Amino acid sequence: MSFSLKSSVDLPNSPVPGAQIPLIGLGTYAGSSGGLAPAVKYAVKEAGFRHIDAAYAYFNEKEVGEGIRDSGVPRSEIFITSKVWNTHHRQVEECLDIILSDLGTDYVDLLLIHWPIAMNPKGNSKFLPTREDGSYDIDEEWKVSQTWEQMEAVQRLGKAKQIGVSNFSEWMLETNILPIAKIKPAVNQIELHPYNPQHKLVAYLKKQGIVPVAYSPLGALKRPIAFGRSAKGIPAIPKSSKPSRILTNGSPAQLTPDDVAKLDALSNEPGKQKRFVKLPWGVKLGFEDWDIAETARKQ
Numbered sequence: 621m622s623f624s625l626k627s628s629v630d631l632p633n634s635p636v637p638g639a640q641i642p643l644i645g646l647g648t649y650a651g652s653s654g655g656l657a658p659a660v661k662y663a664v665k666e667a668g669f670r671h672i673d674a675a676y677a678y679f680n681e682k683e684v685g686e687g688i689r690d691s692g693v694p695r696s697e698i699f700i701t702s703k704v705w706n707t708h709h710r711q712v713e714e715c716l717d718i719i720l721s722d723l724g725t726d727y728v729d730l731l732l733i734h735w736p737i738a739m740n741p742k743g744n745s746k747f748l749p750t751r752e753d754g755s756y757d758i759d760e761e762w763k764v765s766q767t768w769e770q771m772e773a774v775q776r777l778g779k780a781k782q783i784g785v786s787n788f789s790e791w792m793l794e795t796n797i798l799p800i801a802k803i804k805p806a807v808n809q810i811e812l813h814p815y816n817p818q819h820k821l822v823a824y825l826k827k828q829g830i831v832p833v834a835y836s837p838l839g840a841l842k843r844p845i846a847f848g849r850s851a852k853g854i855p856a857i858p859k860s861s862k863p864s865r866i867l868t869n870g871s872p873a874q875l876t877p878d879d880v881a882k883l884d885a886l887s888n889e890p891g892k893q894k895r896f897v898k899l900p901w902g903v904k905l906g907f908e909d910w911d912i913a914e915t916a917r918k919q
């Protein structure tokens with residue numbers, strides 16, 4: 621199966637009839653210092669990307685917005701994702717208003733809960749607040765289901781066309797979101813590459829109409845990994861700030877079913893499964909390969 625930057629995937633849970641997400645997007649994590657706006661402009665104007673993955677917590681959305689405007693491509697033709705950060709679970713709309721102001725737009729196409737982890741909004745940092753003992757300052761009183769209710773509210777206001785989640789396990793969705801959701805998440809953005817294919821979670825999401833989106837798709841093996849995901853119809857958001865790589869990452873893939881099967885089987889070898897984004901939150905997330913004991917912050 622081949623894909624191109626024009627390929628899109630249906631979002632069955634979206635309240636917007638016919639809603640889709642472009643299969644390939646540009647990741648923007650850790651891009652800034654003057655390099656991100658030109659990279660975004662190049663991706664949109666020259667390479668033809670129509671999907672940009674941003675987040676409040678990347679602290680670079682002004683540059684993302686600048687790059688999009690400089691591309692000259694109309695806002696309505698670009699699919700922008702952003703994410704509500706942990707310290708804003710109690711104030712989703714406030715976080716989204718900052719996102720919209722920084723991006724210079726009046727809506728995002730997709731808003732995600734970045735992690736199912738509410739952190740103290742009045743703590744010692746707006747990013748990763750900590751307690752005196754060094755552990756993360758988790759907002760124990762707040763439930764992720766309450767955050768989802770606020771997500772539904774901003775969707776109804778039209779400030780976010782679609783809403784979804786990120787870094788949610790099946791357990792987290794089953795216990796916190798699906799029992800109360802009036803609108804089911806359109807996507808779950810998760811770490812997906814051949815070393816962390818999460819086959820069971822992907823199958824579960826598809827059954828629920830929740831589209832998995834692959835972050836860190838280049839993982840350790842670089843470019844072929846994103847191709848493996850996209851060739852299976854899973855949107856992927858590879859990040860690069862280098863024009864030649866942006867072009868390469870958005871170019872059509874020619875993977876045979878045999879190639880995809882080989883990529884899928886990589887993590888089955890003993891000791892090969894690996895998750896790259898693993899923060900010591902100290903709370904249960906419910907992933908098969910990520911136990912709460914492993915995440916407890918060292919004192």
Ligand SMILES: NC(=O)c1ccc[n+]([C@@H]2O[C@H](COP(=O)([O-])OP(=O)(O)OC[C@H]3O[C@@H](n4cnc5c(N)ncnc54)[C@H](OP(=O)(O)O)[C@@H]3O)[C@@H](O)[C@H]2O)c1
Binds near residue numbers: 857866
């Ligand atoms: N929801 C979440 O919690 C979460 C977590 C992580 C990431 N994300 C999103 O997913 C995006 C992608 O993930 P990621 O940035 O962690 O990792 P990634 O896209 O898998 O890899 C990016 C790295 O690969 C390099 N690279 C890019 N294209 C390449 C190519 N063709 N050949 C060789 N190297 C290449 C990039 O360097 P250069 O820039 O120098 O090319 C960069 O160092 C992020 O930017 C972010 O938008 C979301």
